[in-house]
Amino acid sequence: xxxxxxxSNYSPxxxxxxxxxxxxxxxxxxxxxxxxxxxxxxxxxxxxxxAEDLDDFLVGQGCAIGPETTDLAVAAGxxxxxxxxxxxxxxxxxxxxxxxxxILLPSSLCVIAPPAVKxxxxxxxxxxxxxxxxxxxxxxxxxxxxxxxxxxxxxxxQQTRGWDAxxxxxxxxxxxxENLRAGTIAFxxxxxxxxxxxxxxxxxxxxxxxxxxxxxxxxxxxxRYFDDLIRENARKVGCEEDGGxxxxxxxLAAERTKGKNTNAWLFAEVRFIAxxxxxxxxxxxxxxxxxxxxxxxxxxxxx
Numbered sequence: 001x002x003x004x005x006x007x008s009n010y011s012p013x014x015x016x017x018x019x020x021x022x023x024x025x026x027x028x029x030x031x032x033x034x035x036x037x038x039x040x041x042x043x044x045x046x047x048x049x050x051a052e053d054l055d056d057f058l059v060g061q062g063c064a065i066g067p068e069t070t071d072l073a074v075a076a077g078x079x080x081x082x083x084x085x086x087x088x089x090x091x092x093x094x095x096x097x098x099x100x101x102x103i104l105l106p107s108s109l110c111v112i113a114p115p116a117v118k119x120x121x122x123x124x125x126x127x128x129x130x131x132x133x134x135x136x137x138x139x140x141x142x143x144x145x146x147x148x149x150x151x152x153x154x155x156x157x158q159q160t161r162g163w164d165a166x167x168x169x170x171x172x173x174x175x176x177x178e179n180l181r182a183g184t185i186a187f188x189x190x191x192x193x194x195x196x197x198x199x200x201x202x203x204x205x206x207x208x209x210x211x212x213x214x215x216x217x218x219x220x221x222x223x224r225y226f227d228d229l230i231r232e233n234a235r236k237v238g239c240e241e242d243g244g245x246x247x248x249x250x251x252l253a254a255e256r257t258k259g260k261n262t263n264a265w266l267f268a269e270v271r272f273i274a275x276x277x278x279x280x281x282x283x284x285x286x287x288x289x290x291x292x293x294x295x296x297x298x299x300x301x302x303x
Contacts, residue, residue, distance in 0.1 A: 054078055056116065058086070062230070062279050062294040063110035065090070066102040097234075100298030104234070112227040112294055114181040115277045119174035123184050123203060127156045135206060138197050146206035147198035148185070165285040173283075177276025180269055183219050187272065190214075192250075192264035218263040222270070229253055229270075230294050238300035244280075244291035245270040 057076055061069055070083045087103065090096045095106035121128065131152035135144060153175075154168040163171070176199065179185040184203050188211075189196040200206075202215065209215075233252055237243045245267040253266060263269070274295055275283060283289025 054082060054086070055110065058105065058110045059113055060115040060117070060277060062115075062274070062277065063105040063112045064102055064279075064293040065105065066292065097231075097293075097297070099293055100239070102293040102298070104231070104294050107227060107231075112230050114177070114223055114226060114273050116181070117174050117177040117273075117276050119178050119276075120171050121153070121157060121175040123175075123179055123182075123201070127153065127160055128201075131156055132201050132206075133198075135208070141197065143197050145197070145209045146201040147196075148201060150198055169285040173272070173276040175276070176272040177274075180219075180273050181223070183216070186215050186219065186263075187265050187269050188215050188218065188263050189265055190262045196265055214262060218261055218266070221257070221261050222263075222266060225253075225256070226270075228256070232256075234294055234296050236300065237296045239291055239293070239296040239298050243296040244274065245295065 054073075057073060057078065058065075061072070065083070065087060070080055073083045074080055086105070086109070090103055090105050090109060093106050093109070095108065097104035097106075128148070131149040133145075133147045133149070135146050138145070138147065154165075154172045157163055157171065158165065158168045176185070180187075184201070186200045186202055187196055188200060200209075200215075202209075202212070229249065229252065233245060233249045236248050236252070237246070247267075249267045249270065250264075253261060274280065274291070275289070279292060279295055280289035281292050
């Protein structure tokens with residue numbers, strides 16, 4: 001099962017982006033929220049708080065609106081009118097990207113960021129501790145750190161909680177997305193030709209590793225430039241089975257960062273976040289699924 005594996009055949013190059021002050025990102029997000037508030041002012045009963053909630057929902061969707069987005073929005077408690085207002089505004093904006101049956105909202109309306117996914121598996125659950133290595137278990141490989149047994153966690157929660165394989169897989173991917181965003185785990189190595197031992201836990205004593213400052217710096221860079229990397233990469237890759245963040249993503253990141261990022265497996269972290277957020281269609285316990293916008297476009301042909 002692909003999503004449970006901790007090793008991969010990928011060998012990308014290292015990456016990230018040009019210097020970009022975090023305050024700039026905050027300004028962009030505030031501008032996007034202000035734009036939504038202006039839209040909502042035209043809808044009876046709408047409020048700034050509701051606009052902020054919708055902004056969070058759209059970030060959770062990767063700022064992309066497709067055939068099922070309105071149904072998901074209504075199920076989340078928003079009105080169809082609210083979604084129609086956002087779509088109408090986007091359609092008039094020349095920066096809006098239209099691809100297939102999807103539109104990707106411009107940064108002026110929505111800033112793509114790691115979404116606030118929440119899993120039923122918590123980082124301090126006993127099942128997580130049971131499948132996490134000791135900090136020196138991989139010392140013979142020259143590695144210090146606590147690493148998850150990837151296949152072990154979904155299998156364990158199936159047994160302890162009575163979940164089926166699909167639920168275990170979904171919650172595992174949400175666990176990865178939530179904790180990558182929180183910085184409590186990482187998939188880090190500075191060598192593109194050597195796969196990380198596994199998902200590294202960074203809580204408590206497990207954070208006492210020699211390269212913790214480097215890991216933290218790379219997590220900050222990933223989140224800071226998430227919007228720009230996702231949007232630029234999406235222009236270059238089609239929504240095929242192997243689309244989404246990959247070698248092209250790493251090449252783009254390397255170009256933009258001027259060498260500041262040292263995590264050669266940045267693309268994998270972004271994939272885990274996207275999978276946990278549901279940005280892959282048709283994904284299941286046995287199928288890897290296909291990326292959808294904002295990760296890719298429907299115009300670029302398969303290579």
